[in-house]
Amino acid sequence: MPMVAGRSSPDRVDAVDVVVGAGAPAEKEAEFAAFMARSAPALARTAWLLCGDAHQAEELVQQALIKTYLAWPRARQGEPLAYARRVLANLRIDGWRRRRRELLVAPDALPDVVEGGPSAAERHAERDRLVRALLTLPARQRRIVVLRHLEGLPAQEVADTLGVSLGTVKSTASRGLARLRGVLQAPDTTTDERSGS
Amino acid sequence: MSPDEQFAADLRDQVTRVAPTIAVDVTRVVPAARRRRVARAGGLTLAVALAAGGGTWAATGLTPRDTALPGGAATVVVSSPSPTPSGPPATSPEGDRLVDEPGNPVDGAVVPPADWRDASYLHVVVRASGGKEGEDGPDTPLRIERWYGDGVSFEHTASGPVPANLGPYLGMEGEQPISLTWAEVAALPTEPAALHDALVGTYESTGVAQDAALLAAGRLLTDTPAPPDVRAAAWELLTSSPRVEVTAGVEDSEGREGTAATYVLFDRTTTLVYDEAGNRPLQLESAIGKMHSVDVYLTNELAQLPEAVADAVPTVPDLVAGTVDDAAVACAREELTCLAVDVPSDTVPPGAVVATEPAAGALVDRGSVVTLHVSTGP
Numbered sequence: 001m002p003m004v005a006g007r008s009s010p011d012r013v014d015a016v017d018v019v020v021g022a023g024a025p026a027e028k029e030a031e032f033a034a035f036m037a038r039s040a041p042a043l044a045r046t047a048w049l050l051c052g053d054a055h056q057a058e059e060l061v062q063q064a065l066i067k068t069y070l071a072w073p074r075a076r077q078g079e080p081l082a083y084a085r086r087v088l089a090n091l092r093i094d095g096w097r098r099r100r101r102e103l104l105v106a107p108d109a110l111p112d113v114v115e116g117g118p119s120a121a122e123r124h125a126e127r128d129r130l131v132r133a134l135l136t137l138p139a140r141q142r143r144i145v146v147l148r149h150l151e152g153l154p155a156q157e158v159a160d161t162l163g164v165s166l167g168t169v170k171s172t173a174s175r176g177l178a179r180l181r182g183v184l185q186a187p188d189t190t191t192d193e194r195s196g197s
Numbered sequence: 198m199s200p201d202e203q204f205a206a207d208l209r210d211q212v213t214r215v216a217p218t219i220a221v222d223v224t225r226v227v228p229a230a231r232r233r234r235v236a237r238a239g240g241l242t243l244a245v246a247l248a249a250g251g252g253t254w255a256a257t258g259l260t261p262r263d264t265a266l267p268g269g270a271a272t273v274v275v276s277s278p279s280p281t282p283s284g285p286p287a288t289s290p291e292g293d294r295l296v297d298e299p300g301n302p303v304d305g306a307v308v309p310p311a312d313w314r315d316a317s318y319l320h321v322v323v324r325a326s327g328g329k330e331g332e333d334g335p336d337t338p339l340r341i342e343r344w345y346g347d348g349v350s351f352e353h354t355a356s357g358p359v360p361a362n363l364g365p366y367l368g369m370e371g372e373q374p375i376s377l378t379w380a381e382v383a384a385l386p387t388e389p390a391a392l393h394d395a396l397v398g399t400y401e402s403t404g405v406a407q408d409a410a411l412l413a414a415g416r417l418l419t420d421t422p423a424p425p426d427v428r429a430a431a432w433e434l435l436t437s438s439p440r441v442e443v444t445a446g447v448e449d450s451e452g453r454e455g456t457a458a459t460y461v462l463f464d465r466t467t468t469l470v471y472d473e474a475g476n477r478p479l480q481l482e483s484a485i486g487k488m489h490s491v492d493v494y495l496t497n498e499l500a501q502l503p504e505a506v507a508d509a510v511p512t513v514p515d516l517v518a519g520t521v522d523d524a525a526v527a528c529a530r531e532e533l534t535c536l537a538v539d540v541p542s543d544t545v546p547p548g549a550v551v552a553t554e555p556a557a558g559a560l561v562d563r564g565s566v567v568t569l570h571v572s573t574g575p
Contacts, residue, residue, distance in 0.1 A: 029227075032227070033227075036223045036226060037223070040221040040223055041218075041219075041221075043221070044219035044221050045212075045216050045219070047219075048216060048217065048219060049212065049216075052485075052486075053485070054217050054219050057219055058219055058220075058221050058222065061219075061221045062221065062222070062223070062225065062226055062229070065223060065226045065230075066226055066229050066230040067230075069226060069227060069230040070230050123214065123215050126211065126214075126215050127215040127216070127217070130211060130212070130215060135485075135486040136486075149205040149208060149209070150205075150208060150209060150212050152205075152209060174201065177201060177204065177205060178201075180208070181204055
């Protein structure tokens, strides 16, 4: 179909005409849409581990996807998820500054668990403890621990993702894990041992 | 398996068990990327790039979701948003940065109430700054300006006002959601105990109810069009909580005197400085771990929407019965993109617009797509 558009437009209007067939670009578009649908949950989990906040995580994933879209011709050459993860892990977490509508998610709003399993409140507390423990790690160390141990990526891939050496990944991951363990296994203030003996 | 490996494996199990399911809204990704690309390319560069063919890819970025493109029968008309020759400056008069993207974008189009231009709005101007301990210096503060309205709200961006998704007031998720309309906020009790019951009366008296009461009282004071006496009750409710530490006679970062309420809610420590005599918030400080932010309320008052703001909100023009040519020009004027789709019509002459999606009068985000249904005749 021939193109029509406003060449004789008023000077403020800067109209540009393009004809788009239903061919290759639409396929690329669909390809990116499919990629977003496929990768968003995994990226969101990584983002949540990095920042400990669901809303901020969503924002980080959106930013990472925007950048991935802009670099799509390059990103799709390799493994696009790895590309998006690299962008995500290297984003400066400053989006949080833009305060968003705050939503209260009450513990009882969490999905029900099977009978006999931990209650929603217990899981909420466990989640909270994990997030707090992760937040005690310096950002650089946290990125490495999250990708290497919590996402279980090979050390070389973590090194490639963050642009650091393999040696750095190994030593930092190990130190970070030890620290995390220290924080998570720190005795509670209410241990049974004290009252028992 | 080494103890380290075992610990890491246990951690992974724990993450699988407790990680929240985060639904990422990806519908804004492609439009936002496109806007960024347009901003980067500038008008002329964009035109050249598009003409060179690389633009077909960029242009398909304009295709809205849920728009079925009949094979071969679609034409995309790209009208590039004017490269801000007469547009607003990228900073406020005080030199604060303006946001590039709306923080709370609307999903699609908003059909505003008939009297939206003449209605009252809660006008909030915030100077936000903050950062992370040990990382970089402080950036230039960010200026956030919002108009909270009844049925439609707006947010300012560097390229002008856009409709914003700021309601419902006190939106809270959960099994006992709190969701109030403008009218319901205005009708809230003006006595603290009654206000408490109105907000969280249905909650079991657990920590959750306490959390909800703190969150709701805080948001009533800063983000809702609550009348002064409702605000006074919310402030009293907040400051009477055993979890809130109150310090009188403090100054905010602008040197204005107020009373501070400090409390910990979930993972963040919040300090609200409030002007009790004027019943208005002065400053909101929050800290999560090493991250810290300060929002200074430069304005927080009920006001009329200035005509210039109303005029600058992108509005879908009435394009029905016109030609695609006219539509392209009208859309470009509103900084909208139009996409033409052929439809057969017995009543409208070939080449004329039968209908638009969204319909005329709808308020939309800058750069949004308007689909034109163009008659091909019977």
